[in-house]
Amino acid sequence: MAKRVVVDPVTRIEGHLRIEVVPENGYIKDAYSSAQMWRGLELILRGRSPDDAWMFAQRTCGVCTTVHAIASVRSVENALQLEIPYNAQMVRNIIIAAHALHDHIVHFYHLSALDWVDVVSALKADPHKAAKIAESYQNWKLNGAAVFKAVQDKLKKFVESGQLGPFASGYWGHPAMKLPPEVNLIAVTHYLQALDYQRKADQAIAILGGKNPHIQNLAVGGVSTAINPDNEATINMERLYYIKQLLEEVRDFVQNCYLPDVLAISAFYKEWLQYGRGVDNYLAVPDLPQDTKGETFDLPGGTILGGDLSSAKAIKSFNDPYFISNVAEDISHSWYKGSWIRHPWDEDTDPDYTGMPGGYVDGSGKYSWAKAPRFKVNGDYVPMQVGPLAQVLVGYALGHEATKKWVDKSLDLLKTILGVIGESSEGVDVNALQSTPGRHIARAIRAAMLSDLAIKQWEQLVDNVGRGDLEIYNPPSYPKGVIKGCGFHEAPRGTLSHWCVIENGVLKNYQEVVPSTWNASPRDSKGQMGPYEASLIGNPIADPEKPLEVLRTVHSFDPCIACAVHMVDPEGEEIVKVKAL
Structure with a gap:
């Protein structure tokens, strides 16, 4: 067996993920993604009332709570073909937007920026030079030499004390780190400021949702x-x-700090725009419904095949058969009984852990608790990449006005920064987003759009209430017999769908097909890789003992393995001890 580099567990994500790669001549030749937990919520939900499903479903994860609640109620509403009052749609939309803004800010600054930013290098920075650099690419009110000097002094105390806190165990000084000290200082400063602005987004959610995480206001x-x-x-x-004040403050941070920071770091790592493409079939679903039936949306959805934007095909409504009929999951390399590919309504969840003989993935057996979602295209089932990149590419290809505005604006700024640092902007166009840094750029673009759209949803809610409409609820009524529903939502990590089968008012089957299952999926019966695996092939790896480049690409997807799988022991016994570094 070829020599393996194993990253287990991958940190700065949600859940337990194992990545194995095979390096050869300084590049990655092969890769395997293994989810190391089992999700049992599908079994827990069987036999329960559909009215209660969302309360259980949002416990799928401690981070992605609202998204599962939204997808769950939509699945039951879809089965009933139930219309949702306009006010309720707007309240949900504000929560959806605020949650995504919180999530995107945290993902970049607190979960993945440290793959690109050498924190200790910031001690060498000149705060005055850092202020001039920051002013050259962003208009952010909390920049300035005094601010940067204060952060540098605080960081110096951390380092001298030996207590680096969240910055401990980083690959500081790694040969793949190349930001100037001043840019590192800017990034560390904004890392700390971002803690406050992600909290403001959470406050807006808590006011409308009753609490956060795990909102209480859905029905x-x-x-x-x-x-x-x-x-x-x-x-x-x-x-x-x-709520509006909080959303406006978050918008200011996203548009004037977060997005420009992502573009600046991407400019300094321009060579990475050629790495990490992987699966170039893309799937996104429309969201932020603008009517009671879910037929018009403020965010677009659809598919792109083979990375060709001209192939874009829209998903138009909550009832669109193009999405509902073509989703399936394959368990050929997943730890479940059998070897099948089935539509979610026809699936079962029967765990069968066989381990990894020899301690490594051998490529032929089962090696992950994640199933392998696939999308049916011309009779074949193909892997799809989901996430902000998928939605941005689909929106751009379909001519979505806000998407085109923010993509074009971002690419222009990226080219400007490249010019300032003496790099060519040749090849920097929308197709360059199909890369590791491109996923970060797309997520920041999506955040910029959502920061505008959150205010729009708020204005529409207030206008409607001002006209005297206070309706928020349309009570469901369950018929006898069997009905089926699909509820989808474009969550921060991508396309999320919940699938329910209801018989005589009781849940007979329930399945979740989540973004990190699409992206973290193992190979399928045809040997097709999932997006994590495919995106690692051909990436550089300077030091196999410190596989920073592996983390860069995997983190660009914002993994949430707790959504993909959950660990359950019916006997209540301790399963595993995890040492937190």
Whole structure:
């Protein structure tokens, strides 16, 4: 067996993920993605009331809570073909946007930026030079030599004390790190500032949702968020205007700090725009519904095949058969009984752990708790990459106005920064986003769009309430017999769908096909790699003992393995001890 580099567990993600790569002559020749936990929620939900499913489903993850709640109620509403009051749609949309803004900010600064930023190098920076560099590419109110000097002094105390806290165990000084000290200092400063702005997004969610994480205000048929401008016990105008204030502050940070930072770091690592493409079939679903039936949306969805933007095909509604009929999951290399590919409504969840003989993936057996979602195209099942990159590419290809505005604006700024640092901008176009840094750029572009759209949803809610419409709930009624529903949502990590089969008002089957299952999937029966695996092939790896480049590409997807799988021991016994570094 070829020599393996094993990263287990991958840190700065949610859940337990193992990545194996085979290096050869300084590049990655082969790769395997193995989810190391089992999700049992599908079994827990069987036999329960559909009204309660969303409360259980949002426990799929401690991070991606609202997204599972939204997808769950939509699946039941889809089965019932239930219309949702306009106010309820807007309340949900504000929560969706705020959650994504929180998630995208945290992902870049706190989970993945440290793959590119050498924190200790920031001690060598000149704060005045850092201020001039920052001013050259962004208009952010909390920049300045004094601010950067204060952060540098704080960082110096961390280093001298030997207590690096969240910056401990990093690959500082790694040969793949190449940012100037001043840019490192800018990034560390914004890392700390981002902690405050992600919290503001969370506050907006908590006000509307009752708490966060695990919101309490959803219901099949709408929301329980009572709205009355003249009642202090409900969401009134004072609360609504405070939500708007929070959203405006987050928008300022996203558009004037986060997006420019991503573009600046991408410019300094321009060579990485050729690495990490992997699976270039893309899938996104539309979101932020603008009507009661889910037929018009503020965010576009669709597919792109083979990386060819001219192949874009739209997904148009919550009932679009193009999506609902073509999703399937393959378990050929997953730890479940059997070897099949099935539509989610026809799946079962029967765990069968066989381990990895020899301690490594051998390529022929089963090696992951994640299933392998696939999309049916012309009779064949193909892997799809999901996430902000997919939505941005689909939106751009379909001519979505906001997407085109922010993509073009971002590419122009990227080219400007490249010119300032003496790099050529040749080849820097929308297709360059199909890369490791491109996933970060697309996520920041999506955040910029959502920061505008969050305010739009707020304005529409306030306007509608101002006209006297206070309706928030359409009660469901369950018929006898069997009905089936699909609820989808474009979550921060990509296309999320919940699938329910309801018989006589009780859940008979329930399946979740989540973004990190699409992206972290093992090989399927045809040997087709999932996006994590495919994106690693051909990437450089300077030091196999410190596989920083592996982390860069895997982190660019923002893995959430707790969403893909959950660990369950029916006997209540301890399963594993994990040492936190």
